[in-house]
Amino acid sequence: MSDETPKPGGDPAAPAAGEAAGPSHREQDAPATAGERQAAPDIADLLGGEPGGPLTAVADPPADQSGPSAYRVQEQSIDFSAQLRQVATRDDAELLTINMGPHHPATHGVLRLLTTLEGEVVRDVKPIVGYLHTGIEKTAEDKAYWKAIPVIERMDYLAYYFNAMAYVGAVEDLLEVEVPKRAQYLRVIHLELNRIMSHLVWLGTTMLDLGAISIFWYAFRERETILDLFEYSSGQRMHTRYFQIGGVAEDIPAGWEQSLRRFLVEMPKRIDQYDAMLKRNEIVLRRLRHVGVLSAEQLQAWGVTGPLLRAAGVPWDLRKAMPSSSYEDFDFQIPVGTEGDNYDRYLVRVAEMRQSLRIIEQAIDGLPEGPWITEDRKVALPPRHELATSMEALIHHFKLVTEGMRVPAGEAYHAIEGPRGELGCFVRSDGSSKPARVHVRDPSFVNLQAFGDMARGEYIADMIATLACLDPLLGGIDR
Amino acid sequence: MEVIRSGGAQAATLSEADKVAFRARQSRARDLLRGELEGEELEQHVRDSVITTTLDKATKWAQGNSIFPLTFGLACCSIEMMSLVGARMDISRFGGEAMRGTPRQSDLIILAGRVSMKMAPVVRRVYDQMLEPKYAIAMGACSSSMGVFNNYAIVPADKFMPVDVHIPGCPPRPEAVMYGILKLRKMIQDDPTMGWRDRYKAHGTEELPPAEDGARA
Amino acid sequence: MPDGDALERLAHLVGAEQDGAVVATVVARGRAEIEVRPDAIGSALERLRHEGYTMLMSVHGVDYHPEERRLGVVYELLSMQLQDRVTVKVRVSAEDPHVPSVVADWPTADFHEREVFDMFGVVFDGHPDLRRILMPEDYIGHPQRRDFPIGGEPVIFTETERRNPGWWK
Numbered sequence: 001m002s003d004e005t006p007k008p009g010g011d012p013a014a015p016a017a018g019e020a021a022g023p024s025h026r027e028q029d030a031p032a033t034a035g036e037r038q039a040a041p042d043i044a045d046l047l048g049g050e051p052g053g054p055l056t057a058v059a060d061p062p063a064d065q066s067g068p069s070a071y072r073v074q075e076q077s078i079d080f081s082a083q084l085r086q087v088a089t090r091d092d093a094e095l096l097t098i099n100m101g102p103h104h105p106a107t108h109g110v111l112r113l114l115t116t117l118e119g120e121v122v123r124d125v126k127p128i129v130g131y132l133h134t135g136i137e138k139t140a141e142d143k144a145y146w147k148a149i150p151v152i153e154r155m156d157y158l159a160y161y162f163n164a165m166a167y168v169g170a171v172e173d174l175l176e177v178e179v180p181k182r183a184q185y186l187r188v189i190h191l192e193l194n195r196i197m198s199h200l201v202w203l204g205t206t207m208l209d210l211g212a213i214s215i216f217w218y219a220f221r222e223r224e225t226i227l228d229l230f231e232y233s234s235g236q237r238m239h240t241r242y243f244q245i246g247g248v249a250e251d252i253p254a255g256w257e258q259s260l261r262r263f264l265v266e267m268p269k270r271i272d273q274y275d276a277m278l279k280r281n282e283i284v285l286r287r288l289r290h291v292g293v294l295s296a297e298q299l300q301a302w303g304v305t306g307p308l309l310r311a312a313g314v315p316w317d318l319r320k321a322m323p324s325s326s327y328e329d330f331d332f333q334i335p336v337g338t339e340g341d342n343y344d345r346y347l348v349r350v351a352e353m354r355q356s357l358r359i360i361e362q363a364i365d366g367l368p369e370g371p372w373i374t375e376d377r378k379v380a381l382p383p384r385h386e387l388a389t390s391m392e393a394l395i396h397h398f399k400l401v402t403e404g405m406r407v408p409a410g411e412a413y414h415a416i417e418g419p420r421g422e423l424g425c426f427v428r429s430d431g432s433s434k435p436a437r438v439h440v441r442d443p444s445f446v447n448l449q450a451f452g453d454m455a456r457g458e459y460i461a462d463m464i465a466t467l468a469c470l471d472p473l474l475g476g477i478d479r
Numbered sequence: 480m481e482v483i484r485s486g487g488a489q490a491a492t493l494s495e496a497d498k499v500a501f502r503a504r505q506s507r508a509r510d511l512l513r514g515e516l517e518g519e520e521l522e523q524h525v526r527d528s529v530i531t532t533t534l535d536k537a538t539k540w541a542q543g544n545s546i547f548p549l550t551f552g553l554a555c556c557s558i559e560m561m562s563l564v565g566a567r568m569d570i571s572r573f574g575g576e577a578m579r580g581t582p583r584q585s586d587l588i589i590l591a592g593r594v595s596m597k598m599a600p601v602v603r604r605v606y607d608q609m610l611e612p613k614y615a616i617a618m619g620a621c622s623s624s625m626g627v628f629n630n631y632a633i634v635p636a637d638k639f640m641p642v643d644v645h646i647p648g649c650p651p652r653p654e655a656v657m658y659g660i661l662k663l664r665k666m667i668q669d670d671p672t673m674g675w676r677d678r679y680k681a682h683g684t685e686e687l688p689p690a691e692d693g694a695r696a
Numbered sequence: 697m698p699d700g701d702a703l704e705r706l707a708h709l710v711g712a713e714q715d716g717a718v719v720a721t722v723v724a725r726g727r728a729e730i731e732v733r734p735d736a737i738g739s740a741l742e743r744l745r746h747e748g749y750t751m752l753m754s755v756h757g758v759d760y761h762p763e764e765r766r767l768g769v770v771y772e773l774l775s776m777q778l779q780d781r782v783t784v785k786v787r788v789s790a791e792d793p794h795v796p797s798v799v800a801d802w803p804t805a806d807f808h809e810r811e812v813f814d815m816f817g818v819v820f821d822g823h824p825d826l827r828r829i830l831m832p833e834d835y836i837g838h839p840q841r842r843d844f845p846i847g848g849e850p851v852i853f854t855e856t857e858r859r860n861p862g863w864w865k
Binding site for chain 1: 724725726729741747748750751752754756757758759770772774776779781783802803804807808811828829830831832839840842844846847
């Protein structure tokens with residue numbers, strides 16, 4: 001294992017609009033057998049050459065009750081004999097299917113993994129989701145357009161500004177309302193702060209899984225600073241309802257800019273601290289290097305986007321390729337990895353944090369004056385002082401609060417680059433004041449499908465590390 | 480409203496009977512230390528001594544200050560619970576930083592997040608695996624009541640397990656969760672050992688294995 | 697998004713694969729959509745893949761309830777080369793909700809199709825493992841259809857609780 005860490009970024013690999021951006025120039029040859037970078041130790045050798053008996057797949061734990069109970073119905077409905085692929089390497093290999101989760105300290109939420117093991121090597125992983133399904137999409141159909149924003153924010157619960165942005169962007173596409181420039185810049189600042197915060201939580205919990213427990217406290221220290229900024233601008237730490245249709249709910253208060261600048265000065269030093277502890281750390285390298293590799297073609301077949309795809313070498317980032325909300329005004333780079341292993345994913349995310357700081361600095365330096373929400377009174381509430389003087393303002397306020405805005409019929413799909421990949425929101429409107437269908441294309445939901453391929457052939461401890469570096473967020477997966 | 484104060488002057492002077500009793504206790508304690516106290520006198524002394532009641536309180540104090548929470552984060556509230564473990568709102572100040580991964584070793588389950596229909600039997604099973612005395616905190620609006628989402632998919636925790644403290648908020652600030660945990664600590668220090676079935680008048684909710692023909696008992 | 701002419705060209709190419717495949721095209725507000733017949737979805741997506749739309753981003757269902765052919769399945773395609781998106785839609789009725797599955801060519805559709813089955817009841821023929829993914833396995837009903845009730849608990853206030861003792865039973 002070489003000591004050479006690949007350069008995560010530095011090449012302005014960002015394609016300008018119109019240029020070919022695809023993976024054609026980066027022909028990533030996949031290792032022929034992804035995940036078998038080291039031969040799994042032969043079980044027979046470990047057992048002293050004794051065969052383990054006929055092929056057995058233990059599907060369910062032995063029932064200690066005489067009849068089926070309600071708990072068991074769920075487990076027995078999965079028919080292993082039909083669905084378990086013949087994944088054993090030898091005829092007499094003994095396969096053990098264990099159940100990890102849904103309550104498990106290392107599964108980042110209520111994810112259930114049916115893992116088929118041969119010794120310590122994972123032969124098959126079947127993720128079962130749905131333990132956090134909250135019916136958010138159906139609830140959003142019941143509420144007026146702007147009242148559905150808090151509900152949709154609670155989907156991917158670490159990227160709440162992104163959820164709101166995707167939904168609000170889709171509704172703004174349908175309304176064809178223009179968002180003022182100041183609002184766009186404020187949105188970018190909050191989105192990038194949220195990206196840093198999401199990556200910090202990812203870093204803390206991933207290192208917790210690997211055993212570097214103290215990083216959790218360092219990462220959460222920075223996260224508290226960012227949450228202070230969120231609380232300063234919107235009043236809430238999480239799920240802030242700050243993004244509204246047509247702009248942001250309120251202008252930033254006095255003093256927010258100074259706090260943000262102080263944060264921008266301190267944060268790079270903190271990231272340097274994390275790098276000093278982790279980047280050349282032998283244990284981190286041993287656990288993450290060459291683990292969980294999946295080639296770019298396979299990832300694209302699975303529909304994976306975000307840091308996972310960028311770590312595999314594909315410089316695809318919606319902020320550069322199809323920018324919305326003034327991202328084209330900012331100069332930043334996209335970190336791209338070379339190998340697509342867990343260590344590259346780690347490097348890509350840390351480098352993304354630094355690039356986000358650059359974006360925030362440019363945005364706050366260039367923050368234009370102007371309104372923070374659209375002037376269209378049919379979409380946004382009028383300011384309070386107008387209610388005392390203007391009759392139209394009062395009527396608009398009344399209509400907006402009681403009935404909500406009417407959106408012309410149509411469908412829209414608005415996608416942005418979330419911390420985990422492409423976060424898209426599909427909104428269908430039937431002309432009334434409530435959405436007829438809201439669907440959020442969550443990146444974790446799609447990325448989880450690639451997990452089976454990533455984990456096959458690895459040791460179970462490596463599977464935990466791969467799951468951590470996949471950054472699944474169950475709120476988005478289950479919605 | 481009249482305020483009755485015990486005068487300092489009165490408390491300073493002991494009556495003769497008190498003095499005699501005190502001296503007798505002193506001499507018994509001295510004999511205990513010398514090993515000369517035995518039989519009935521010894522038992523009398525131990526029964527009279529203050530240590531028994533103080534031990535109770537000490538036990539309750541220790542139980543209240545050494546809660547082992549179970550890591551049971553479900554959704555957004557789990558992130559705020561994690562920041563409770565973080566350095567700013569340090570749960571370790573109150574002895575609760577030893578979060579266990581297994582319900583067998585923990586005594587507090589913090590239901591942080593929304594409990595969906597699919598997850599409810601799992602939560603119940605985990606709660607059943609905890610050993611008594613065990614406590615439950617429903618953190619956030621979704622587990623206490625239905626929260627923001629009043630729909631087909633989730634279920635409030637009260638419907639399937641007894642909850643001691645409900646913490647409102649969406650998500651509740653870490654300070655709010657801290658307040659809830661301190662309230663629970665006070666409850667524990669008042670009476671930790673009563674079984675929860677008594678506490679919640681929940682006799683009759685025991686789960687039994689189903690009968691031979693598959694019907695539930 | 698492809699503009700009107702580019703979309704017509706794509707629709708023409710898709711329709712050339714199979715006669716009468718294209719039912720409608722819609723270009724509105726930055727969205728380019730081709731509606732195809734359900735049995736032609738596989739060939740339509742392959743044709744668009746040849747045109748450069750190599751990534752299937754999302755497969756989701758829509759319920760157009762009072763209208764006929766109420767269950768719609770929407771496929772969102774992305775082209776990294778052209779930085780462009782195009783949408784393909786399929787509409788089936790609730791009485792015969794069968795759509796051929798595209799999992800064999802687009803592995804990413806696996807979870808997506810299971811979710812559409814779970815939430816709307818559209819059966820994808822050829823899917824290797826069509827089980828419910830978000831609701832419990834033995835759940836009855838398809839929650840995100842428009843005529844499925846939203847459910848939920850009635851809000852209990854202290855005074856109603858006194859009137860309804862034992863409401864939790």
